[in-house]
Amino acid sequence: MGHSREAGTIVFSFAVLAVTAGFTLYARSTQTDHGAPRYPLSAEFVSANGLKRGADVDIGGVPVGRVSDIHLDTKTAMAVVRFEVNDTLHFPTDSILSVGSATMSGDNALMIEPGTSQQLTKAGDVLANTREPTSLEQQVSNYIFGNGGLPPE
Known part of the structure; x- marks a missing residue:
């Protein structure tokens, strides 16, 4: 038994x-x-300074994808950043894309601030609403003299 x-x-x-x-x-x-399956997007920047291939793509400080390629468009002299985002995540096409770091010590990421458009991203979209990367000096002075990166109350 x-x-x-x-x-x-x-x-x-x-x-x-x-x-x-x-x-x-x-x-x-x-x-x-x-x-996780991802879909490809790209964006054109005047400068992709500080961004590397393999960098995180962040929304609200949460990694949602990866930078797959950065190259120069010789016709426009713009930096073209190709990236992939989790397939479950589609965000407004007017979202603002910038290069920066959520922390002073962290690696730069491609940061997405969701916009308000009804039209959501789909595979192959080229996003045009990009912002210049702020220099480290600018980030430091914003942090010291600004509001520490917190939204105004």
Whole structure:
């Protein structure tokens, strides 16, 4: 009698391990570039200074994608930034895109401030509402003399 109970416990333990391993793999896959499906977008900047390939794309300080490519459009002398955003996330096409860092020490990210347009982004869109990257000096002085980056009350 005691023998079959032991076998049941072993089978149950293996099932728990399998579920745990499966969940770990799932959680890891959603954190890598191969996990969540993404769709491509691009934006033109006068300067993409400080932005690197592989940089985060942030909305409200939360990473929602990655910069996949940065190149110069030789006709317009604009920096073209290609990036991918999580497939579940479509934001207004008039959103403001800027290069910056949420923290003084962090790496620069492509930051998106959602706009108000009814039209939402779709794969292949080129977003035109871009802002110049502020220099580190400008960021520091805004932080010191401004309101510390907090919205006015």
